[in-house]
Amino acid sequence: GAGVSQSPRYKVAKRGQDVALRCDPISGHVSLFWYQQALGQGPEFLTYFQNEAQLDKSGLPSDRFFAERPEGSVSTLKIQRTQQEDSAVYLCASSLDRVGEKLFFGSGTQLSVL
Amino acid sequence: DQQVKQNSPSLSVQEGRISILNCDYTNSMFDYFLWYKKYPAEGPTFLISISSIKDKNEDGRFTVFLNKSAKHLSLHIVPSQPGDSAVYFCAASVNYRDDKIIFGKGTRLHILP
Numbered sequence: 001g002a003g004v005s006q007s008p009r010y011k012v013a014k015r016g017q018d019v020a021l022r023c024d025p026i027s028g029h030v031s032l033f034w035y036q037q038a039l040g041q042g043p044e045f046l047t048y049f050q051n052e053a054q055l056d057k058s059g060l061p062s063d064r065f066f067a068e069r070p071e072g073s074v075s076t077l078k079i080q081r082t083q084q085e086d087s088a089v090y091l092c093a094s095s096l097d098r099v100g101e102k103l104f105f106g107s108g109t110q111l112s113v114l
Numbered sequence: 115d116q117q118v119k120q121n122s123p124s125l126s127v128q129e130g131r132i133s134i135l136n137c138d139y140t141n142s143m144f145d146y147f148l149w150y151k152k153y154p155a156e157g158p159t160f161l162i163s164i165s166s167i168k169d170k171n172e173d174g175r176f177t178v179f180l181n182k183s184a185k186h187l188s189l190h191i192v193p194s195q196p197g198d199s200a201v202y203f204c205a206a207s208v209n210y211r212d213d214k215i216i217f218g219k220g221t222r223l224h225i226l227p
Contacts, residue, residue, distance in 0.1 A: 004157070033214070033215075035217075040219070041219055041220075042118075042120075042203050042217035042218050042219045042220050043158065043203070043217045044217070045214045045215070045216065048214055056214060059214075091157055091158075093157070102148060102160040102163060103158075103160065103215060104160070105150075105157030105158050105159065106157050107155065107156050107157050108157055
């Protein structure tokens with residue numbers, strides 16, 4: 001497709017369960033970002049890749065959060081031992097090259113931890 | 115500490131009138147500013163941007179004004195249309211340093227018929 005694709009669209013997890021969220025960026029986009037958006041808040045930065053290199057992971061809230069982009073295209077955000085406070089919409093975005101360029105967002109994965 | 119602040123959670127404007135959304139920032143290093151629009155159940159979409167070397171950028175019905183001394187920017191929508199009802203996010207980055215984009219909490223705009 002032409003846009004950023006995220007799957008699953010919705011995910012319900014039991015507390016303590018591991019989850020994996022997938023992002024397919026726009027073809028050819030070098031930069032890929034993960035953001036977390038809690039209810040009523042703006043997107044909060046989690047991590048950033050340039051091709052396969054993870055250049056900034058300063059926003060990951062704990063070591064339970066892990067992201068990878070092994071071939072510089074598809075990315076996976078993994079959350080281990082999910083907690084209720086992890087419930088949020090996880091947004092993936094890509095941009096053509098520089099970080100400051102406009103981002104193209106996917107529709108997000110809504111994670112609910114029960 | 116929020117670096118990008120949108121102090122109005124919501125705003126209602128009559129159709130055909132001007133909508134003005136405001137944003138303040140605290141980091142004087144920010145040199146690139148963006149506005150995103152978000153409909154329910156969709157990701158944010160880019161609307162308009164402005165570099166710190168400018169004080170105004172216009173694109174159709176949308177104009178962004180930047181006041182660096184006040185660390186303030188605003189988005190003007192003229193005339194407002196029903197399809198403009200959405201959440202608007204102000205965002206900023208330190209572009210020359212290839213730094214991440216920081217978002218505000220958003221303002222929900224309601225266009226009244």
